[in-house]
Amino acid sequence: MTDVEGTELFSYKGNDVEYFLSSSSPAGLYQLELLSTEKDTHFKIYATTTPESDQPYPELPYDPRVDVTSLGRTTVTLVWKPSPTASLLKQPIEYCVVINKEHNFKSLCAVETKLNGDDTFMMAPKPGLDFNPFDFAHFGFPIHNLGKDRNFLAKPSPKVGRHVYWRPKVDIQKICIGNKNIFTVSDLRPDTQYYFDVFVVNTNSNLSTAYVGTFAKTKEEAKQKTVELKDGRVTDVFVKRKKTKFLRFAPVSSHQKASFFIHSCLDAVQVQVRRDGKLILSQNVEGIRQFQLRGKPKAKYLIRLKGNKKGASMLKILATTKPSKQAFPSLPEDMRIKSFDKLRTCSSVTVAWLGTQERSKFCIYRKEVDGNYSEDQNRRERNRCLGPDTREKSEKVLCKYFHSQNLRKAVTTETIKDLQPGKSYLLDVYIVGHGGYSVKYQSKVVKTRKVC
DSSP: OBOTTOOBOOOOOSSSOOOOOOSOOOSSOOBOOOOOSSSOOOOOOOOOSOHHHHOOSOOOOSSOBEEEEEEOSSOEEEEEOOOHHHHTSOOOEEEEEEEESSOOOSOHHHHHHHHHOOOGGGOOOOBTTTBOHHHHHHTTOOGGGHHHHTTTTOEEOSSSSSEEOOOOOOOEEEEEOTTOSEEEEOSOOTTOEEEEEEEEEETTTTEEEEOBOEEEEOOOOOOOOOEEOOTTOEEEEEEOTTOEEEEEEOOSSOOSEEEEEEEEEEEEEEEEEEETTEEEEEEEEEEEEEEEEEOOTTOOEEEEEEOOSSSOEEEEEEEESOTTSOSSOOOOSOOOOEEOGGGOOSSOEEEEEEOOSSOEEEEEEEEEEOTTOOGGGOHHHHOTTOOGGGSOGGGEEEEEEEOOSSGGGOEEEEEEOSOOTTOEEEEEEEEEOTTSOEEEOOOEEEEOOSOO
16 A cells, blocks of 8 residues: 555555554545455455544454354354444444355455355356446457457357356355344254354444354264164064164074064065175065075174155064064965955955964954045054054954965955945954964955845
8 A cells, every 4th residue: 555655554465354544644645556466356445534433343352252152963053242333332233154164264255255256257247237348448458359258258058049157156154143142053964064253244334343263063963773673572663754774683592594574564664684794685565574584603683774755664573583483473475355246235245365374363353434435544544563452342343263274275254244234344354473463454445235
């Protein structure tokens, strides 16, 4: 900075906020020369002849540090001492908090430059708005070259003939919060370092002063607890929508085989099993499935369950090294209930279902439903893990035992009586295992005849 006589009054090199104050300055022309030493830059200048009364820049407190008072996985709470500009000078102020992952900023001007894109080659000037021909002529550019020069930054779009201007994505956030001196930053990433700056802004002059910024690393995601499976015991598992849950099965004794019985109560779930870190099974499971895997001495199994996109998943899982002694009943290949149209009457229906070679207990239940009933209308009834204990006593028809060594003959029929003419009924059959665990067949809706 020089005066009219060419005497240098002040010199500074850097990228911080700096000022020059003279106690006595004669009237005249003062020249301010700015030279960018590294690359294109932006700057703000405030000049006044009454600095004592103006006080354009807000003052900082005696302790200008920004402190972190609370740290979470996705949140950080910041606090700082208030500026005297509001309390003593009674000037209007507001605080702006800046969050980024790279570094602290020395000025709000630098932040705004970054937010707007600090690269000269960010955007081509807009004719009629950012310049006119007289601007270029004043600096020595010939007017006849403007048509060629003004578009040297523009990139033509492949779809249309208009110009598309590239703007870099900036990972920085600026939030102005009024005159509060405490703020909680939210929606951060776990286990990530962030830099925090606070600026106090004089809303009259729009000039700002920077507090001493800070940085902090958010906490790690809480490690998911692995559920331990006990040999021969059924475990209930709940998996949130599109989330993952891990189960661990570590048999205490040597074993030749390990069996996993998985009952998906609602929608399908993805199941992966690793034995000593090696992937040995990966399947989608809907309904009930049994997997028998070759065992190894002291082998440990890690089961990964991935939830469905539609909604939460509920499962019942049994892991055992003794498949002959397990709570799940043996199941037939076909879990449907068949009805016989020719055997329908106004007060009864006849149905049949398959059994197994193992003697099992079967219970059948009925419930009157609307004529337009669809099983999808009732999520509770779609839960295949719900047993007979959840049904009303009045809905029970009967329970019976049966089996057949010849699977072709392992079929049982039942006529359900005392029904109303022209009514629809939802029928459910449960097969109950020796350990008391039950599995429901596919529900069946039947309708009695109106006229007989």
